[in-house]
Amino acid sequence: MxxxxxxxxxxxxxxxxxxxxIILFGGLFVxxxxxFYDYPELFAKGGxxxxxxxxxxxxxVLLVSSxxxxxxxxxxxxxxxxQAMTFLAFSIFCGLVFVVNKYFEWGAKIxxxxxxxxxTLQDGEPGLNIxxxxxxxxxxxxxxxxxxxMALLTVSLVLVMRDRITASRYVVLENSGLYWHLxxxxxxxxxxxxxxxx
Amino acid sequence: xxxIEEHRHITGYGQLAVILALLLALTxxxxxxxxxxxxxxxVPVALAIAALKASLVLLFFMHLRxxxxxxxxxxxxxxxxxxxMIGFTFWDVAFR
Numbered sequence: 001m002x003x004x005x006x007x008x009x010x011x012x013x014x015x016x017x018x019x020x021x022i023i024l025f026g027g028l029f030v031x032x033x034x035x036f037y038d039y040p041e042l043f044a045k046g047g048x049x050x051x052x053x054x055x056x057x058x059x060x061v062l063l064v065s066s067x068x069x070x071x072x073x074x075x076x077x078x079x080x081x082x083q084a085m086t087f088l089a090f091s092i093f094c095g096l097v098f099v100v101n102k103y104f105e106w107g108a109k110i111x112x113x114x115x116x117x118x119x120t121l122q123d124g125e126p127g128l129n130i131x132x133x134x135x136x137x138x139x140x141x142x143x144x145x146x147x148x149x150m151a152l153l154t155v156s157l158v159l160v161m162r163d164r165i166t167a168s169r170y171v172v173l174e175n176s177g178l179y180w181h182l183x184x185x186x187x188x189x190x191x192x193x194x195x196x197x198x
Numbered sequence: 199x200x201x202i203e204e205h206r207h208i209t210g211y212g213q214l215a216v217i218l219a220l221l222l223a224l225t226x227x228x229x230x231x232x233x234x235x236x237x238x239x240x241v242p243v244a245l246a247i248a249a250l251k252a253s254l255v256l257l258f259f260m261h262l263r264x265x266x267x268x269x270x271x272x273x274x275x276x277x278x279x280x281x282x283m284i285g286f287t288f289w290d291v292a293f294r
Binding site: 008011012015016019022023026027029030033034036037038052056059060063064066067069070071073074077078177178181184185188189191192193196197 | 211245
C-alpha cells in the first residue's frame with residue numbers, strides 16, 4: 001500500500017495561514033495610516049531619527065535571503081542536495097545578520113531614551129510617542145517572525161541533510177520558504193513607511 | 199511511502215537572479231525618491247514601488263504564477279478584504 005502525500009493540500013493550508021498573517025499586519029498598518037493622517041509632520045520627524053543605513057542594509061539582507069531560499073527550492077527540485085543546503089545555510093545566516101542589526105538599532109534608540117513609556121516620549125509630542133509605539137510593535141512582531149522563520153529554515157536544513165526532504169518530496173521546505181518570503185513581503189512595506197517618511 | 203509530486207514548474211537560477219536584481223534596483227529607487235520632495239505624492243509613490251516589489255516576490259519567489267485557482271482566488275480575496283479594512287477605516291477617520 002502506498003500513502004499519497006497531498007502536497008497541493010499542504011501548500012493551500014500554508015497559504016491560508018499566510019492570508020491570516022497578512023490581515024494581522026494589515027490591522028497594524030491601518031493604525032499607522034490613521035495616525036499618519038493625524039500627525040504627518042511628527043511621523044516625518046520620528047522617521048528621520050531612524051537609521052536609514054541600517055534600514056537599507058536590512059532590506060538588502062532580506063531580499064538576498066529570499067532569493068537564496070527560492071534558489072534552494074530550485075536546487076532540491078533538481079536533486080542537488082549540497083547546493084540546497086548551502087543556500088539554506090546562507091539564508092539562515094542572513095536572518096541572523098538581520099536580527100543582530102535590529103539589536104544594535106533598538107539598543108541605540110533605547111540609549112537615547114526612546115522606548116515605550118520612556119520619559120522623553122511620555123512628556124514629548126503625542127505624535128512621536130505613537131510613531132515610536134508603532135515602530136516597536138511592528139518591527140518587534142516582524143523580528144519575531146524572522147526568528148520563527150530562521151527556526152523553520154533550520155528544521156528544513158536538517159531534513160535535507162537527513163534525506164527527508166528530496167527531489168520527490170519537498171513540501172516542508174516549500175512551506176518554510178513561503179513563510180520566509182512573507183517576512184520579506186512585510187519588510188518591503190515596513191521599510192518605506194518607517195525609515196523613508198518625509 | 200511514496201509521494202506523487204504533480205508536474206511542477208522548476209524556476210531557473212537565472213530568472214531568480216534577475217528578479218533579485220530588480221528588487222535591489224527598486225529598493226534603490228525608493229531610497230532615492232524619498233530624498234525628492236513631491237509633497238503629497240511621496241507616500242503613494244513609495245507604496246506603489248513597495249506593491250511592485252511585493253508582486254515580484256509573490257509571483258516569482260513564492261511561485262504564485264504557477265499555483266492553481268484555489269490559492270490564486272483566495273489570495274485575491276485576502277487582498278480585497280485588506281483593501282476594504284484599510285479603505286473603510288480610513289474613510290471613517292477622514293470624514294468624521
